[in-house]
Amino acid sequence: MKYRIAFVAMLALVMQPASAQNKPATAKKGAKPPAAAPAEQKDAATLEFEKFRTQMEQEGNPAELFEVKGEEFWKTKRGPKNVSLAESCDLGLGIGVVKGAYVQMPRYFADAGKVMDAERRIVWCMVEKQGFKFDDLAKKPFASGEYTPEQTSLVTYVAGQSKDMKIAIPLKDPHVKDVYEIGKEIVAYRAGPYDFSCNTCHGADGKRIRMQNLPNITTAKGSLTAVLGWPGYRMTGGVMLTPQWRMGDCFRQQRFPQPKYASDTITALLTYMTANANGQMYKGLGIKR
Amino acid sequence: MADPMKIRAQLKGDVAEIRVLMGHAMETGQRKDAAGKTIPPHFIQSMTVEVGGKKVVDGQVGTSVSRNPVFGFKVKGAKAGDKVVVSWVDNKGDKRTDEVAVA
Numbered sequence: 001m002k003y004r005i006a007f008v009a010m011l012a013l014v015m016q017p018a019s020a021q022n023k024p025a026t027a028k029k030g031a032k033p034p035a036a037a038p039a040e041q042k043d044a045a046t047l048e049f050e051k052f053r054t055q056m057e058q059e060g061n062p063a064e065l066f067e068v069k070g071e072e073f074w075k076t077k078r079g080p081k082n083v084s085l086a087e088s089c090d091l092g093l094g095i096g097v098v099k100g101a102y103v104q105m106p107r108y109f110a111d112a113g114k115v116m117d118a119e120r121r122i123v124w125c126m127v128e129k130q131g132f133k134f135d136d137l138a139k140k141p142f143a144s145g146e147y148t149p150e151q152t153s154l155v156t157y158v159a160g161q162s163k164d165m166k167i168a169i170p171l172k173d174p175h176v177k178d179v180y181e182i183g184k185e186i187v188a189y190r191a192g193p194y195d196f197s198c199n200t201c202h203g204a205d206g207k208r209i210r211m212q213n214l215p216n217i218t219t220a221k222g223s224l225t226a227v228l229g230w231p232g233y234r235m236t237g238g239v240m241l242t243p244q245w246r247m248g249d250c251f252r253q254q255r256f257p258q259p260k261y262a263s264d265t266i267t268a269l270l271t272y273m274t275a276n277a278n279g280q281m282y283k284g285l286g287i288k289r
Numbered sequence: 290m291a292d293p294m295k296i297r298a299q300l301k302g303d304v305a306e307i308r309v310l311m312g313h314a315m316e317t318g319q320r321k322d323a324a325g326k327t328i329p330p331h332f333i334q335s336m337t338v339e340v341g342g343k344k345v346v347d348g349q350v351g352t353s354v355s356r357n358p359v360f361g362f363k364v365k366g367a368k369a370g371d372k373v374v375v376s377w378v379d380n381k382g383d384k385r386t387d388e389v390a391v392a
Contacts, residue, residue, distance in 0.1 A: 062357040064295045065312040146314045238356035 045211045049289065056287045063156055063233040063285035066148065066240045070157025073150050074098070079130030089125035091118070091158065102162035103282045106271040108175035115179040117270040119155045119244045120262040126151065138261040142248075143239040155242045156231045156285060163284035167227065169275040176271060179264075183272025186265065187217070192255045198269075202226075223276035232286025241288075243270055291385035298340075298373045298391045305340065305367035305391050309360045309375050317352040333358075333377045340364050340391070341371035350377070367391050 077084045091101035092109065106117040112124055126132045143152050170176050190197040199218070201207050207214040216222035230243040247266045251258045259265040292312030299306050311333065318330025330352060338346035345364050369391055376386040 059361060060295065060297070060308045060310040060359045062310060062312075062359070065292060065310055065357055068293050068295060069312075146316075233357075235355075 046213055052289075053287055057284075061233055061285055061287045062238070063231065063240060063287065064160075066153045066156040066233075067160040067285065068157075069148075070153035070155070070160075073154050074157055079126065079132050081129065081131035083130055085122070085125055085129065085154070088129035089122070091121060098158050098161040100162050100165050102159045103165045103167045104170065106176065106179065106267050106274065107170050108173050114264075115175050115267055115271060117243065117267045117274075118158055119151060119242050120267055122151055122154045122158065123262050134262075141261045142245040143241055145237065145239070148240055152231070152240050152242050155244075156240060159231050159282075160285055162282050165282055167224075167274060167277050167280055167282050169271065169278055171275050171278065176275075179268050179271045180275050182264075183268035183270075186268055187272060194255060196254065198250065198254075217273050217276060220277060220280060223273050224280045227274050227277045228283055229286040229288060232288045234288045236289065291379075291383050294375060294385060294387040296373060296375055296387055296389040298367075298371075298389055300367060300369050300391055303366055303368075305364045305371070305373070307338065307340075307362045307364060307373055309338075309362075311358050311360070311377060311385075313357065313377075313379065315352070315354055315356045315358065319352075331379060331381060333379045336360075336375065336377040338362060339372075339374040340367050 073085070075084055075086045086096045088095065090096075090109075090111070091098060092104055092107045093099075093101050102118055105121065106115050108115050109121065109124075112121075112128075116124060123134070123137055126137060127134045137149070137151060140147070141149055141151065143149065169180075171180060187198040187203070190200070197203075201209070201214050202217045202222070205216045205219070205222075207216070215225035217226050227243075230246045231241065233240050244262065244266055247269050248258050248261075250269075294312070295310040297306075297308045313333055314331050315333065316328050316331040318327065320328045322328055332352050332354070333350045336346065336348050336350055337344060346362060350358075371391040372388055373391060374386060374388040376384060378384045
């Protein structure tokens with residue numbers, strides 16, 4: 001169908017060069033909608049996934065269980081220094097403020113001298129304020145099977161507190177802008193045994209792997225899809241996973257060496273992706289197949 | 290030990306829609322770990338739901354139910370403010386009770 005319309009439009013151009021010159025708008029009109037179609041068109045599989053997701057979100061996303069746990073971790077006095085994060089940790093909006101903090105991270109933290117994403121900041125607070133050892137936290141930083149690290153629940157809680165708020169990464173801050181640019185470069189960096197970059201699959205509309213549609217993270221809409229998924233509960237294995245995990249897994253799939261936990265690389269990627277989604281609504285915790 | 294449940298109870302007309310999220314491993318006893326050893330079964334065996342002091346569900350749950358399960362019920366004749374009490378007991382004798390008021 002789309003080829004036929006394009007073909008007809010081309011024919012029109014060939015056969016009537018004079019009138020086509022006079023009316024370039026008409027010729028373009030005929031060709032444009034089909035060209036945009038692959039991004040808009042939703043196949044049956046996508047629709048089923050969406051149906052499943054809305055149903056799970058309404059009926060109870062198991063991610064909420066981790067939200068409850070995270071809240072407890074946030075509010076109780078813990079760690080060698082016996083302080084709570086609620087009375088010591090600043091997520092950018094003041095000590096202990098969680099409402100709306102998630103949609104404004106990654107951001108620059110002067111006390112740490114670094115741009116940090118939510119999980120990295122929480123880990124920083126756990127180390128600096130509560131006295132946990134970073135190496136202990138980084139030993140098994142992501143959920144597997146029955147085990148869920150404390151920081152995962154904490155990220156889930158903090159993210160849940162920004163439900164239905166607009167994403168607003170402070171790109172005006174030169175520190176954040178720098179990191180954003182680094183992220184942009186990483187996304188375009190081609191290497192590894194298969195010689196491809198993030199952009200190879202996520203830099204254009206209408207790409208897919210098997211039945212999975214791939215979001216174009218260079219666009220506002222596509223990056224929002226990516227941001228909305230994590231932190232999310234993954235039905236396969238029943239585990240709660242964070243954006244940090246997702247980014248690391250991207251490197252694994254790319255056959256790259258995986259970056260260290262809570263590293264600059266991951267923050268840069270998250271800054272790039274989240275800032276591309278600026279101005280749009282964060283709908284709360286995700287649920288994945 | 291047992292993790293808290295998340296319960297929602299909303300009144301629609303005179304029907305209360307109750308949704309319960311339980312945090313539980315729900316191990317079937319059929320899986321093996323990385324070392325090839327069988328992971329012992331650990332699952333919720335029975336659950337009850339009370340609305341306004343009246344038992345409305347007394348059920349048995351088995352290993353075919355997923356990890357961190359979600360249950361939904363519709364209860365007729367509930368009123369706003371009625372207390373919804375959900376409890377479960379697993380095969381190791383671990384239990385948990387949580388409650389919420391119908392909104």
